[in-house]
Structures are given as structure tokens and as C-alpha cells.
Amino acid sequence: MIDRTSPADVMSLASGMQVGAVLVLQRDPGDVESLLAQRVPSVPRLRRRLVATPFGGGRPIWVDDAGFDITGHVHRVVCPAPGDEAALLDIASSLVIRPLPHSAPLWSATIVTGLAEDRAALVVVFHHVLSDGIGGLAVLANLVDGSPAIEAEPFPAPAPSRHDLVKDAWAARLTSPAHFSLAGFRWPSRGARCSLNQPIGPRRRQTIARTSVSRLRTAAHRCGGTVNDALLSSVTGALGTVLAERGEHVDDLVVSVPVSTRRSTTAAHLGNSTGVMPVALPTGGDTWSRLTRIAATTRSHKKTATPVTPVFRLLQGLGIADWFMNHQHMVNTVVTNVHGPDRPVRLGGVPVVGLIPLSATTGNVTVAFAALSYAGTFTVTVVADPDRTPDLAAITEALQAELDLLG
Structure with missing residues (x-):
């Protein structure tokens, strides 16, 4: 089955928006690379990259990244003193606005050490086209301890042929509404004219x-x-x-x-x-x-x-x-x-004390x-x-x- 983006996905791709979560850990969980290498295969999208289709092939598709390497997605940084929540959030803010390369699966995981009370954190970032908020939580549920064992699909699967892409795209057109109507649509209300709406810059x-x-x-x-x-x-x-x-x-x-x-x-x-x-x-x-x-x-x-x-x-x-x-x-x-x-969850046996x-x-x-x-x-x-x-x-x-x- 072709893993194709939806119209909403294409909108997210155009926006460039990235989202994620910070898992605050009671201590450094150690070898997170090996841990994630074992669990990532249970979420197929985490080993797939987004590619454009040829003319007539429809919206972009997700294909297995044959060169997938967990080390390209998992990183480590040391939080500067004093290692408090504000310092952690500064790191997380810089990570979530850093564009993920489209030549690889659109996610990253960064272990942050040097936090106060000997704590650590895992900052996970996704491009919004990979997942929305609810889907992102489903991904995290597969990465933490106690997730159900899921048999990984054969990897890498061959990319669909141009013929298959065109056939699938036409089938989708025939089974979907030919158009959407804006007849009778009214925006609920105009927003207040206030300083909440201004052109924004790159910093967050x-x-x-x-x-x-x-x-x-x-x-x-x-x-x-x-x-x-x-x-x-x-x-x-x-x-x-x-x-x-x-x-x-x-x-x-x-x-x-x-x-x-x-x-x-x-x-x-x-x-x-x-x-x-x-x-x-x-x-x-x-x-x-x-x-x-x-x-x-x-x-x-x-x-x-x-x-x-x-x-x-x-x-x-x-x-x-x-x-x-x-x-x-x-x-x-x-x-x-x-x-x-x-209920509280664990990562590599370490309690997640905050999300x-x-x-x-x-x-x-x-x-x-x-x-x-x-x-x-x-x-x-x-x-x-x-x-x-x-x-x-x-x-x-x-x-x-x-x-x-x-x-």
C-alpha cells in the first residue's frame, strides 16, 4: 500500500511547522541510541522520508529510507549552568525551530544532560507533516518502556513504480469528491485588531x-x-x-x-x-x-x-x-x-518525571x-x-x- 500524504499533510509541509515534546528524566538513561534503535522500527514513519512524485503521480509519498542510520537522528548536548527549566527550554526552543533535513526521516531526538538535581531530558522533534499532536503521543508511546511488541515490517520496502503511483493517484481522484464548495461559508468572526498580530521573526x-x-x-x-x-x-x-x-x-x-x-x-x-x-x-x-x-x-x-x-x-x-x-x-x-x-512512564528504566x-x-x-x-x-x-x-x-x-x- 502506498503511504501517501493527505491534503492536510501538504499544508503542513508548506508551513514548515515543527512540534515535539520534552521528556524530563530522573537521571541520564545511558545508551539512548541503542534503545531507540530497537524501538523505532515499530513506527514505520520514523524510517521513511518524504519524496515528490513524477508528473501525474499525485501528492508526495513516504518511502523507506534505505540508508537510515539512527546516529543521524539521536544527539547529545550538555545544558549550560544553572541547568534549570529555563535553560532546558532555551535548548528545546532552538531545536524545534531548526529545520529538519528533508533528505532523511523528519524527526530528531536529543538527550540533554547537565540539568539540576542530576536530571536529564529527551527532546523529541517532528515535522508536523510526519505527525500531529495526537499522533506524536502515539509515537512516544511506542518509544517508552512497556510499549506493546510490534513486529517490524520488512525493511526497506521497494518504492512504488511510476505506473503504480499514477494508478493510485487516479483511483484516489475517482473515489474522492471532485471539488469542495465554499458556498455559504462564513468566517466566524474577525480577530481583534491588536498587537497580538504582527509579522514575526525567526526567534522563539x-x-x-x-x-x-x-x-x-x-x-x-x-x-x-x-x-x-x-x-x-x-x-x-x-x-x-x-x-x-x-x-x-x-x-x-x-x-x-x-x-x-x-x-x-x-x-x-x-x-x-x-x-x-x-x-x-x-x-x-x-x-x-x-x-x-x-x-x-x-x-x-x-x-x-x-x-x-x-x-x-x-x-x-x-x-x-x-x-x-x-x-x-x-x-x-x-x-x-x-x-x-x-500514569507515569519510563524510558530505559528511568522514570519520566515531566512531559x-x-x-x-x-x-x-x-x-x-x-x-x-x-x-x-x-x-x-x-x-x-x-x-x-x-x-x-x-x-x-x-x-x-x-x-x-x-x-
Whole structure:
């Protein structure tokens, strides 16, 4: 079977976005290269590279990399003093924005030693075309201890012939809708005109806010909402506070919330299976009333909203997607949330004591948020262009304050 990219994958490829996670380890696990060499074969995509097809052959395909060498993907660095979380995040930020070479499988794993309390970390980075957030967790589940034994496929498999590619592409065209319609489509709302939208540069910085999953869930249920509603309320409240400090008073912000269309949560079915759902949410009011309003809004939105992915496909087809993303005023920020392992896991026998999501921001969105739950802790990473967001610390402090009010 031909492992072909989806339309959403092609959009991710064009964006160049990379994502990942930091596994904070109780100590250095030792020979990670050998460990990953044993486990990577259980995830076929980790040994496949992306290649273009000849004319008429359809979208790019994944083929086994006959020259795959684990040493080209696993690296080691020593964290500079003082080896605290901020120093670790600086390393992780530099890794997630460093473009992965397209001549090889699109992932990397970096062991970071020299951390405080003799801890270590594993920073795993994927190109978004390889996997979205849920798929990325499925990959990690296959790399940590206790993953089910999966018989590796014969490697390397021969690449499909041009005849097979053209035949497969035509079969896909015949069984897929001939077009998508934008009739009746309306963008939910224009984003607020504010300093959250500016052209961004190449640098990124990541900071962390945390709370308890159980306390956040209890607070959300009290207001008729979900954990994701509580996250959205905390984000918009924090941004409203910081915008006011900047002298900007904004009543509502449009938040881009990914919507998963994934039918499988295993590492055998990766790729990008998310759509984009923009929703206008309030920034003001007290914490509890805002959460109640947001819970009602998202409930209604889930029933009536249409993902805007086809719009971006159209823009990409016209060759203006990059221009649009750099000049748009439809979305003010992006918030993602992935449910991670409920119980602690180990890597090479070493406890994973923390799991930090790594995200990116593109276009003219100066700050974005990625949340990940792990073993009862809810971690939110704030990623921003530090040159456009010099008050990143204030945003993080305001977010932590909002989470604490709910906890």
C-alpha cells in the first residue's frame, strides 16, 4: 500500500511547522541510541522520508529510507549552568525551530544532560507533516518502556513504480469528491485588531505554566465545561490582562482551536489529521463567569461550526497561503490541548518525571499556547517571538494566575 500524504499533510509541509515534546528524566538513561534503535522500527514513519512524485503521480509519498542510520537522528548536548527549566527550554526552543533535513526521516531526538538535581531530558522533534499532536503521543508511546511488541515490517520496502503511483493517484481522484464548495461559508468572526498580530521573526522562546488536571476538571465541570474550556478561559483572560497593560482594551479574541479528524490513535496511522476551528471568546469578566460563557460558546460552536481547512487549501492552491498567514487578522492566537498518559512512564528504566509540549507559531501570530496532561499534571507551554513579545513573562504569570484561580 502506498503511504501517501493527505491534503492536510501538504499544508503542513508548506508551513514548515515543527512540534515535539520534552521528556524530563530522573537521571541520564545511558545508551539512548541503542534503545531507540530497537524501538523505532515499530513506527514505520520514523524510517521513511518524504519524496515528490513524477508528473501525474499525485501528492508526495513516504518511502523507506534505505540508508537510515539512527546516529543521524539521536544527539547529545550538555545544558549550560544553572541547568534549570529555563535553560532546558532555551535548548528545546532552538531545536524545534531548526529545520529538519528533508533528505532523511523528519524527526530528531536529543538527550540533554547537565540539568539540576542530576536530571536529564529527551527532546523529541517532528515535522508536523510526519505527525500531529495526537499522533506524536502515539509515537512516544511506542518509544517508552512497556510499549506493546510490534513486529517490524520488512525493511526497506521497494518504492512504488511510476505506473503504480499514477494508478493510485487516479483511483484516489475517482473515489474522492471532485471539488469542495465554499458556498455559504462564513468566517466566524474577525480577530481583534491588536498587537497580538504582527509579522514575526525567526526567534522563539518558550515558558511554562502548570496546574492539576483534577482541579482544572472540577472547576470546568462546575461551570458546565470541559478541561479545554478552562484552558481557553485562562488563555483569553491572561491575554486580556496583558493587552490592557499594553494600553489595548479588547473584549473578545478569536482563538484557533485544532479539531481532530483522526480515526486511529496508533503510531501505524500518522500524518496530520486536524482541522482548524476559529472561535471568538471573551477576555473580560471574572474568571468563573468567563468560563461559563466560554463553555456555552464552545458547546454551540461544535454543533454549527465548519472547519476552515478548505479555505487554506484554496489559498495554497492559489499560491497566496504564505502571504495570507503573514497578513491575516482572522485569528489572534492558537491553542492546542492533547491528553497525555494518565500514569507515569519510563524510558530505559528511568522514570519520566515531566512531559512538556513543544509547539510553534507561524505567520503573524506572535504568541501561541500548547497544553499537555501527564500523570495528573497539566502543563501549558507559551511560545512566542521574544522580539515581538518582550512581556512574555507577564503573559505566563497572568496565565498561571488564571489557572491558580480555577485550582
